[in-house]
Amino acid sequence: MTDTETATGRPRPPTTQPRRASFGPVLRAEWTKFRTVRAWLVGLFVAALLSVLFTFLVANGRHEGSCTGPPPPGSGPNSPGSNCHAGHPFVPTGPDGEPVADSYYFLNQPLTGNATITAEVTSLTGVISTEPANVAPSQTSTRRGLAAWAKAGILVTPSTNQGSAYAAVMATGSHGVRWQYDYTHDSPGLPGLMTDTSPRWLRLTRTGDTLTGYDSTNGITWTQIGTTRLAGLPTTVSVGLFVASPVSFQDSNNGSPTLATATFDRVSIGSRGGAGAVDAWHGQSIGNGSKSFYPTLGTGGYHRSGSAFVLSGSGDIAPGVGEGLLGADTAASSLPLGLIAGLLVMVVVSTTFITTEYRRDLIRTTFTATPNRATVLAAKAVVIGVAAFVIAAISAAVAIPLSEHILKANGDYVFPASALTEIRIMAGCAGLVAVTAVAVLALGAILRRGAGAVTVGIVVFVLPYTLKQVLAGSADEWLFRLTPAAGLDVLGALPRSAHVAYPYTLGNGYYPLTPWAGIAVLCAWVAIALGVAALVLRRRDA
Amino acid sequence: MTDALHAEWTKLRTLTTTWWLLIATVALTLAVSVAMAAATHLTAGGGGQDPTRLSLTGIYLGQAVIVVLAVLAVSEEYSTGMIRATLSATPRRLVLLAAKAANLAGLTLVAGVLGVAGCLVVGRIMLPTDGLNPAHGYQLVSISHGPTLRAAAGSVAYLILIALLSLGVATAIRDTAVSIGAILGLLYLAPVLAEALTNPLRRHLEQIAPMPAGLAIQATTNLRSQPIAPWPGLGVLTAWALASLLIGGLLLRLRDA
Numbered sequence A: 001m002t003d004t005e006t007a008t009g010r011p012r013p014p015t016t017q018p019r020r021a022s023f024g025p026v027l028r029a030e031w032t033k034f035r036t037v038r039a040w041l042v043g044l045f046v047a048a049l050l051s052v053l054f055t056f057l058v059a060n061g062r063h064e065g066s067c068t069g070p071p072p073p074g075s076g077p078n079s080p081g082s083n084c085h086a087g088h089p090f091v092p093t094g095p096d097g098e099p100v101a102d103s104y105y106f107l108n109q110p111l112t113g114n115a116t117i118t119a120e121v122t123s124l125t126g127v128i129s130t131e132p133a134n135v136a137p138s139q140t141s142t143r144r145g146l147a148a149w150a151k152a153g154i155l156v157t158p159s160t161n162q163g164s165a166y167a168a169v170m171a172t173g174s175h176g177v178r179w180q181y182d183y184t185h186d187s188p189g190l191p192g193l194m195t196d197t198s199p200r201w202l203r204l205t206r207t208g209d210t211l212t213g214y215d216s217t218n219g220i221t222w223t224q225i226g227t228t229r230l231a232g233l234p235t236t237v238s239v240g241l242f243v244a245s246p247v248s249f250q251d252s253n254n255g256s257p258t259l260a261t262a263t264f265d266r267v268s269i270g271s272r273g274g275a276g277a278v279d280a281w282h283g284q285s286i287g288n289g290s291k292s293f294y295p296t297l298g299t300g301g302y303h304r305s306g307s308a309f310v311l312s313g314s315g316d317i318a319p320g321v322g323e324g325l326l327g328a329d330t331a332a333s334s335l336p337l338g339l340i341a342g343l344l345v346m347v348v349v350s351t352t353f354i355t356t357e358y359r360r361d362l363i364r365t366t367f368t369a370t371p372n373r374a375t376v377l378a379a380k381a382v383v384i385g386v387a388a389f390v391i392a393a394i395s396a397a398v399a400i401p402l403s404e405h406i407l408k409a410n411g412d413y414v415f416p417a418s419a420l421t422e423i424r425i426m427a428g429c430a431g432l433v434a435v436t437a438v439a440v441l442a443l444g445a446i447l448r449r450g451a452g453a454v455t456v457g458i459v460v461f462v463l464p465y466t467l468k469q470v471l472a473g474s475a476d477e478w479l480f481r482l483t484p485a486a487g488l489d490v491l492g493a494l495p496r497s498a499h500v501a502y503p504y505t506l507g508n509g510y511y512p513l514t515p516w517a518g519i520a521v522l523c524a525w526v527a528i529a530l531g532v533a534a535l536v537l538r539r540r541d542a
Numbered sequence B: 001m002t003d004a005l006h007a008e009w010t011k012l013r014t015l016t017t018t019w020w021l022l023i024a025t026v027a028l029t030l031a032v033s034v035a036m037a038a039a040t041h042l043t044a045g046g047g048g049q050d051p052t053r054l055s056l057t058g059i060y061l062g063q064a065v066i067v068v069l070a071v072l073a074v075s076e077e078y079s080t081g082m083i084r085a086t087l088s089a090t091p092r093r094l095v096l097l098a099a100k101a102a103n104l105a106g107l108t109l110v111a112g113v114l115g116v117a118g119c120l121v122v123g124r125i126m127l128p129t130d131g132l133n134p135a136h137g138y139q140l141v142s143i144s145h146g147p148t149l150r151a152a153a154g155s156v157a158y159l160i161l162i163a164l165l166s167l168g169v170a171t172a173i174r175d176t177a178v179s180i181g182a183i184l185g186l187l188y189l190a191p192v193l194a195e196a197l198t199n200p201l202r203r204h205l206e207q208i209a210p211m212p213a214g215l216a217i218q219a220t221t222n223l224r225s226q227p228i229a230p231w232p233g234l235g236v237l238t239a240w241a242l243a244s245l246l247i248g249g250l251l252l253r254l255r256d257a
Helices: A002-008 A023-036 A038-060 A335-359 A362-369 A373-409 A419-447 A450-461 A463-469 A475-482 A484-491 A515-539 B002-013 B016-039 B051-080 B082-089 B093-130 B146-173 B176-196 B199-208 B210-218 B230-254
Strands: A065-067 A084-086 A100-102 A104-112 A115-129 A142-144 A151-157 A167-172 A177-181 A185-188 A200-207 A210-216 A223-229 A236-244 A258-269 A282-286 A301-305 A308-313 A317-319
Touching: A023 A038, A023 A373, A038 A335, A038 A373, A038 B176, A104 A151, A104 A301, A104 A308, A115 A151, A115 A236, A151 A200, A151 A258, A167 A200, A167 A210, A167 A223, A177 A210, A177 A223, A185 A223, A200 A236, A236 A258, A236 A308, A282 A301, A335 A362, A335 A373, A335 A419, A335 A450, A335 A463, A335 A484, A335 B176, A362 A373, A373 A419, A373 A515, A419 A450, A419 A484, A419 A515, A450 A463, A450 B051, A450 B176, A463 A484, A463 B176, A475 A484, A475 A515, A484 A515, B002 B093, B016 B051, B016 B093, B051 B082, B051 B093, B051 B146, B051 B176, B051 B210, B082 B093, B093 B146, B093 B230, B146 B176, B146 B210, B146 B230, B176 B199, B176 B210, B199 B210, B199 B230, B210 B230
Parallel strands: none
Antiparallel strands: A065 A084, A100 A317, A104 A236, A104 A282, A115 A142, A115 A200, A115 A258, A151 A167, A151 A236, A167 A177, A177 A185, A200 A210, A210 A223, A258 A308, A301 A308
C-alpha cells in the first residue's frame, strides 16, 4: 500500500518541499495525453463544425428586400408581396468611411470665397408621427413634440450629395447650441432651451478652408464654439439654412419619424448684408425619398414670412447607428449561436480532459510523476486553452467572412468593420472559448466527476447566453454584465453615438459592456475557478 | 420484472446523489420561478402575458437536473463497471431498461409534482402584486382553471418525458459527460436557433424540437398564436422520448457491455 500512499500525495510537512518539476516536460506529457485520445480531437472538430454550421444557418435566415407587387392570391395577410428583390435602401457613407444619416431640408445658395453667414433662430417646434411602425407615416396623424436632437441652423458643404463633408452651427431641441462637422464631431455652445424672449443667434464664417461657428443671445456679443479645417474645400460651396428632425424613440422601441419647423430671421450672408436675393435661394430636400434608409416624416419645405424664413425638415445629419431600416447586422451579429454551440462541445471536451483521469485513476500516476499539483493544473490549462483558442480562431476566421458574404448576398445591410475590428472579434471569440475551456477544466478538477462538472459548466458558462429570450425587462442587460455571458460583449460591433438618441439596448444589438471589459468579467470568473481548483487540489487526496 | 424493478429501486434509493439531485430539481425550479416573478412588471400596453406560463418558468432550469439524474442512472454503471454485474443479475436487457425507466419516472413524478405545485403557489402569491391581477384582466393562477391544470399536469409529464429521453440517450452513448452535453445541447440550442431563423423554418423547428414543442403544454392563453398546440406538442416530445428509448434499448441489446 505504500506506493498508493505516496501517489495520493498526503500533505507534506512544509520543510520538505517537493522537487520542483520543470514545466516543459509536464506540458509535453499533458499534450501527449490530449492528442492521443481520439474522442477529444473529434470533439474539437465537432465544435468547429457546429459553430460554422450554426453561424451559416443564422446568416442564411436573414433576408432584406422589397416587394413591389401585391401578395399572391390565397396567401395569408402577413405574406410578402410578389415581384420581390433582395437589397437594402441606400446608406450614405461619411468622409471617414462610416455609415451616416444624411437627410434634411436645405435652403441654400452657392457661395464663392470667404464669407460670414448669420441668422437668428426665433422658434423651433416639432411634431412626432403617431402611426405604428408598420404603417407609413403621414402628416395627418401626428402629435406635438420636439425631438431632443432636432436641428436648425447654418450649414456649409462642398456638395449636397448624401455623405459629403460639412460643418454646421445649429440650435437643437434640448441640447442647446452645437457646432458639428463631418457627422461624428460635436462641441457644445450655449446651453438651455430657446424661448421667444431668448432667441439664438448663429454665425458661421469661412476663411479659406477653415470654418468657424459662433453663437450669441443678442447678435452683438459673439462666442466662438468650434472651428475646423475641411481639407480640400472648393472655392464655391453651398451655404444655407437647414432643418432636420431625427426619429424619436420616446413612444416606442421602433421609433417614430418626426418633423421640425424653425423660423430664421435676419439672415445675412457675407458683406452683402440683408437677406440674400430671394431668387438665389434654392430649397432642396436631401436624402428624403423612399430610397433612403432614414425614416422621415414628409419631405419638408420652406416659405417666407415677412423678413423671416420658415423651414420644416425631417431626418438627421449624424452617424448612422442601428436605427431606421439599417437593422443590426455586423461582422459578428451571426456568431453568437455558433459560439454557444461550439462552447457546449468544448465544455464536454475540457471537463473530460481531467475527470477521465479521476475515473480511470490515471490521476494518481500523474500526481506521482509531478507531485506539484498546481503545475499539473497549469499544464492542463495551457494545453486545453491553446487547443480551444486555435480551434475557435480557425472557426471564427471561416465563420466571419462566410456570414458577411451570405448576409450581403441576402440583401442585408452589414455595418462596415475595419480589418482591426474583425481581428478583434476573431481574437475575442477565440479568447472567450479558450478562457471558458480553462474555467471548465478547473471545475472538473474541483468536482472530479464528469456529470457534475459538465452540468455546472453548461449551466454557468453556456446557459446564460441562451437566457436572453427568457428574461424580461433589463434583467438581460445585467446578465451580460455580471455572469460569464459578459464574454459575449466582445462581439459588440455596432457604432454608438453620443449625439444620436437611440435605445442602445441588448434587444437592439448593443452589448452593455465594452469588448475588453466583457472579457475581463469572464476572466474574473475563470480566476475564481482556477484559484479554488488549485487550492482544492493541494488540500485534497486524489 | 418485479425483481428488476426492486433491484433498480435499491440502486437509485441508496445513492445520496439521487436525493440531492431531486432536491436540487425542486429548489432550482422554484428559485427561477421566484426570480422570474420578481422581475416581472406589467408594462403599459404590454398585455398578452400568460401568468401560468410565467409561474412555470423554473422548469426551464429544473429539467437540467433531471437530465443529470437520468444520465447518471445508466452511465455511472458503465464508468464503474457495475453494468456487468447488473446484466448478469438481469440478463434480459430490455426488462432492465424498462425497470430503470419506471423508477426514474416515479422519482421524477415526485420531484415534478413538488416543483410544479411550488411554482403555482409562487405565481398565485407573487404575480398579482406585479400587476397580473383580475383588475388588469388577468386570472389568478388557480388549479381549478382548466388550462392551468393542463399546464401543471403537462409540466410534470414534460419532466418525466425529459428523464426518459435522457435515459435513452445515455444508454446509447454510455459516457456521462458526452451524454449530458448532447442532451443539454439538444434541449437548449434548438430554441436559440429557432430565434435566429425566419418564419417557415422557425415555426417548423419550434414544432419538432423537444423543448419548444414539449413546453407548449404550459401555454394557457393565446393558444392560436403558439407554433404548436399543447397536447400535440407534448406528443412530439413523447415521440422523442420513445425514439430515444427504442434506440437506446436496441443498442443495449445488440452491444456487449
